[in-house]
Amino acid sequence: MPAALPLLAACSGPQSVLDPAGPGAAAVATLWWVMFAGASLILLGVCGLALYAVLPRRRGRGLDAGRFLAGGGLAFPLAVLAVLLVVSLRAGEALLPHPGPRVVRAEGEARQWFWTFTQYDAAGRAIRTTDELHIPVGVPVDLRLTAADVIHSFWVPRLAGKLDAIPGHENLLRLQADAPGLYEGQCAEFCGLEHTRMRFRVRAHAPEDYAAALAGLRLTPTANPVPERSP
Template sequence: MFHRLAAVSFGALLLTSCSGDLSTLEPGGPYAVAIADLWWIMLIGSGLILGLVLVLLALVFFKPGFGRRLSPKGWMIAGGLFLPIPVLVALMTYGMAQGEYLIGAWQREPVMARVEARSSMWRWDFRYPDLPGNLTTDGTLHIPAGGVVEVRVTSDDVVHSFWIPRLAGKIDAVPGHETVVRIKADVPGRYGGICAEYCGIGHAGMRFIVEAHAPETYRQRLNALSAGAPAP
């Protein structure tokens, strides 16, 4: 009975870890979808290699004499090179293709908005250079849904890491240097963001919120924030 409860609890834990505001396996945009797809492909590929090794191990245990025609050196060459190489080459090729997509090399979709993200111990500030004035929001990033947003990331002190798991991959925030990441939310909503690089005692609380607005209301919302209007 205890073993069944433990198995059910472990299974429930695994299922809950696949969802949530910071889950990479519950993507909310095409860049995050590409990363999630890569994760699943890598999992399947590693599972195939593991399955092959387990089958060979089972044959050795349950089929006496299996493999004696091949020398130990032959097994090392066949098992260590020829068998995993096709899977590893396929995984590498797919991973490189997804990487090219994520950095925009194969993408011609125009950028809808630009944001400057500035990190410091232990907070995030966001500025919107496309809008008049000098609007800065603290702890909340506002973006239009349905379009590509270019985020230029930097740091005022130490190396941090900008990451919105459901929208894109992470990128380092380096003092004195700008790094660029593209994000896109398919639908309006709220998404969680974090610092993914340990940066001191306040690292665990260095989070921010992404609010994706409908395109027709995005500028209205930012203009209201610039005028000092309260959040709806």
């Protein structure tokens, strides 16, 4: 992985985990950079030691093997892993859809090979769209995921991690965007012949524009029709 360092410039992209645009994705990106730095050091250390050990003239033949094993095999990984376990569970906790007063709800139903999203306007009326989810910026959105045929997975890397849409189950995914814009997503669970083409978007609107955007969707007939295909 150290060889990946010069590539840092190439970290942005419409579906890049490393180019976060929401608090959930940002927390994971931070976690990645910390783990990346730590892992690179450990890799260098272990491989350095292995290379050092095959040098013809070197020290270390009087090594106390018991201490070396207890230190390198037990104590060191235990310490590193303890930190990682606590940090990652804490981070994971922050990404969960904890109930809250400001949470906006929406629904996504997957089928081969498109998504039907349902968002609600202020009056609670459902507005259905295909392959484009509309959310307000700066507030948590809980997306309820279901599937009508096979398993699919909702993944918009710049906003949050992925969560599967499984027939017979309902899963709740917390999304939040920091800025208005279009965020690309792609089905991440292999779902058959056209899995590759199952792309979709999340469009985040500034809070003041959100109501207007939804109203516009209600008036645009093209946003509504859901192609009916029986499985």
